[in-house]
Amino acid sequence: MKINKGVEWAAHACSLLGPLWPDKGLPLSALAEFHELPEAYMAKQMQALSRAGIVKGGRGRNGFYVLSKSPKEITLLDILLAVDGNEPMFVCTEIRQNGPCAQASEDCTSPCGIAAHFARAERQYRASLEKIDLESLNAGVISDLSPDNLRDAADWLSENHRTLG
Numbered sequence: 001m002k003i004n005k006g007v008e009w010a011a012h013a014c015s016l017l018g019p020l021w022p023d024k025g026l027p028l029s030a031l032a033e034f035h036e037l038p039e040a041y042m043a044k045q046m047q048a049l050s051r052a053g054i055v056k057g058g059r060g061r062n063g064f065y066v067l068s069k070s071p072k073e074i075t076l077l078d079i080l081l082a083v084d085g086n087e088p089m090f091v092c093t094e095i096r097q098n099g100p101c102a103q104a105s106e107d108c109t110s111p112c113g114i115a116a117h118f119a120r121a122e123r124q125y126r127a128s129l130e131k132i133d134l135e136s137l138n139a140g141v142i143s144d145l146s147p148d149n150l151r152d153a154a155d156w157l158s159e160n161h162r163t164l165g
Contacts, residue, residue: 006083009037010045011137014054014079018071018138019157023164025066028058030160045083052082064162071134077126090118 013031020026026034032042046065049055054074058065067074092115096103111119142150 003080004084006041006045006048007080009035009042010049010083011076011079013042013046013065014049014067014071014074014134015138015141016157017055017065017067018134020161021067021071023066024161025055025057025064025164026157026160027064027162031065034156048083049079052078054078054082066164067134071138074134075130076132076137077129080129088119089122090115092118 012035016031016034017025028043028046029039031037031046032039046055046058050058050065053068055065056068057063092112094105094108094112096112097105097108145153
């Protein structure tokens with residue numbers, strides 16, 4: 001399974017916005033700049049997050065994005081679904097009904113065993129992503145940073161954030 005780049009970018013953007021919640025945010029240009037990403041592509045991910053109710057704001061030249069709810073209430077599953085949608089990763093095409101030993105369609109009254117296993121695995125995958133909230137994720141990211149990286153990130157956020165109101 002391959003997660004699209006947009007999900008990675010959206011997760012990083014939310015991670016940057018997490019420490020600024022509830023009353024501070026970042027402009028699109030800063031979100032793109034922080035990881036040297038194209039602004040137009042970052043805009044697409046931010047729009048998806050906005051439609052999903054994960055972020056708000058961002059309109060106009062002086063606009064900026066803020067998290068719509070507490071980092072504790074936003075999960076990796078929320079971010080994945082916002083960007084990639086809620087379609088199943090595996091779609092059964094009933095290939096068991098093809099070929100020289102094909103099963104008759106009337107004999108296929110229960111889901112294909114292969115499809116059932118993929119569906120179960122996807123449910124487990126989604127459940128694991130649902131257990132990882134943005135607050136916990138950020139705690140892990142911060143603990144992996146060197147003191148210099150942490151200071152640089154804090155300074156950068158301080159210089160680039162915008163305050164509501």
